[in-house]
Each structure stands twice: as C-alpha cells, then as structure tokens.
Amino acid sequence: MTNAPLGGANLRGAVDLSSLVRPPAPPAGTPAPAGGVVRQATDASFTEVLDLSSTVPVIVEFYGQGIQPTLGAFIAGYGGRIALATVEATTNPQLVQAFQVQQVPTVAAVVGGRPVQLFTGMLAEAELKEIMEQVLQLAAQNGIQGSIPVGADDAAEAEPVEEPLPPHHQEAYDAIAAGDFATAIKEYETAIAQNPRDQLAVAGLAQVSLLARLATADVEAVRSAAAADPADVETQLAVADLDVSGGHLDDAFGRLLDLFPTLDAAGKNAVRTRILDYFEIAGIDDPRVIAARRRLTGLLY
Numbered sequence: 001m002t003n004a005p006l007g008g009a010n011l012r013g014a015v016d017l018s019s020l021v022r023p024p025a026p027p028a029g030t031p032a033p034a035g036g037v038v039r040q041a042t043d044a045s046f047t048e049v050l051d052l053s054s055t056v057p058v059i060v061e062f063y064g065q066g067i068q069p070t071l072g073a074f075i076a077g078y079g080g081r082i083a084l085a086t087v088e089a090t091t092n093p094q095l096v097q098a099f100q101v102q103q104v105p106t107v108a109a110v111v112g113g114r115p116v117q118l119f120t121g122m123l124a125e126a127e128l129k130e131i132m133e134q135v136l137q138l139a140a141q142n143g144i145q146g147s148i149p150v151g152a153d154d155a156a157e158a159e160p161v162e163e164p165l166p167p168h169h170q171e172a173y174d175a176i177a178a179g180d181f182a183t184a185i186k187e188y189e190t191a192i193a194q195n196p197r198d199q200l201a202v203a204g205l206a207q208v209s210l211l212a213r214l215a216t217a218d219v220e221a222v223r224s225a226a227a228a229d230p231a232d233v234e235t236q237l238a239v240a241d242l243d244v245s246g247g248h249l250d251d252a253f254g255r256l257l258d259l260f261p262t263l264d265a266a267g268k269n270a271v272r273t274r275i276l277d278y279f280e281i282a283g284i285d286d287p288r289v290i291a292a293r294r295r296l297t298g299l300l301y
Helices: 008-013 046-052 072-077 093-098 125-141 152-158 168-175 183-196 197-213 219-228 233-245 248-261 265-282 287-300
Strands: 039-041 058-063 083-088 106-109 114-120
Touching: 039 072, 046 058, 046 083, 072 083, 072 265, 106 125, 114 125, 168 183, 168 197, 183 197, 197 233, 197 265, 219 233, 233 248, 233 265, 248 265, 248 287, 265 287
Parallel strands: 039 083, 058 083
Antiparallel strands: 058 106, 106 114
C-alpha cells in the first residue's frame, strides 16, 4: 500500500491525461453531467469524469481480476461533495496507462480536470477520511466547492441489501477492509479447512494472498530484478503478481509457463501453485485461464 501526499505539485503534473481529453473542461459552476455520485467510467466515457471534476472532486477507483470496487458507499456518504468513478482495469488500457496503474486496487482523484495520485491497496476508514478531507481542501484551493445530487442509485450503493456472509468470510472481508491481510488469510484458510469445497473461500484466499504480497512490493525493484535474472523463480513470480494486478493476465501466464520447463521439481511446484491461484482470481471461465490451463496441462503431462 502506498500513499501520495496531496499538494499543488500533484495537481499540476502527476499523470498526463491529455490523450483522454477531447473538449476542454467547462469552467467551475457548469452543471454536472447526469449520472449520480457513483458511476462507472471507461476509456470512451472518461471525458464526462473530467467535466464533472470542475464541479466536485472525483475519486477514480481501479479494480479487476476478481477484486471489486469498495468505495461506493463511503463516497456516497459525502452527500454529493465528492463523486466516484470506478474503472475496470482489464478492459480500459488507456486509463490504466494514463494513471500509471501497476496493481489493483489503485485509487486516484481528478480535480479540475487534473489528476492526483492517492494510494494503492486498501485503507482503514479513518485513513480514507483523512485522505478525502485533503482532497476536498485541494479542490477548495482550486475553486471547486460544488455538489451534485445524490440519486436513488447512490442510495442503493450506500445501503446495499446483501445476504450475510458466512462468519469466516465476514471476518476475512472486515480484515481486508482494515488492511490486515494476515488475518484475512487465516480466516479463509479456516473456512477451507472446515469445507474444502468452499470455492468462494479458495478464491478469496488467492485474492488476499496476492494483495498481501503486493502490499510490500517495490514495483521498480521487482521489475529490475526480474529483468536481471529471468531464470530465477522468485523474481519471476513477483513480477507475475504485478502483471496480474495490472490486468495483464496473459503476460503473467506467458512468463511463468515459458519458465516452467526449465525448472526443477520444487520450482515447477511453486509456479504451478501460483498459476492455480491466478486461475481462481480471474475465474475459470476467463478465456485466458482456459488457454493457460490447456498449456499447463500439456507441460505437466
């Protein structure tokens, strides 16, 4: 998890969004486009987000690979002073590149048409509140102090009606929200021990294990190490994690499956186990998983 301090330097030049801007953003006070406080955004529709950011700051939440957006209810609680745009990282490569997304979840903001990088991973609610207050202060410094209506869809987002989770799943979910990945891993492992056929727990364990590994990863160091030693199992597993978190599942599978035939038994087992985790994260029906499973089977037999 990384946090970036907010300030003028962030607002002026953190990320280049010029490739996503068509008409210029309207001046402050222009009515906000329709869509509510919480909306989905894509490469094609992001101009609407840029326009909206002249009225209220817009938080941009990148998700994917089995990790779902989580900030809807939290942002709706600001009563229209902040908006949220969720972006599926695997299907919006322009936005992923523009915001320099290396893993999901990644959270940024857009204020007055300009980006501010915020954090990666998941934060506790107290930390989120602190960051949102900084975003609001930054918006005020740039003359952006409007609000937008909170619609029925936002209320539904803020108060979801869901079936209660099984106890260990709920404990794991709460631990993830608090950034306590070790506890979440233990809860999913307990759920699996009690019911080895609990596929939701298996998938959850794969997802939170990935988050735990990425939480302490230095992206540049990982990529440099992998480039320097392409035959080393641990460095290739680490960079494959980055590939998966950024939505580049084919790259991760290709990297590990190319390495697989050159490894000893222990190395093959480590790579096979990690690939199976990626299958759980992406879902068995994903075409990339189907192709990788076929290739892995061929290498095993």
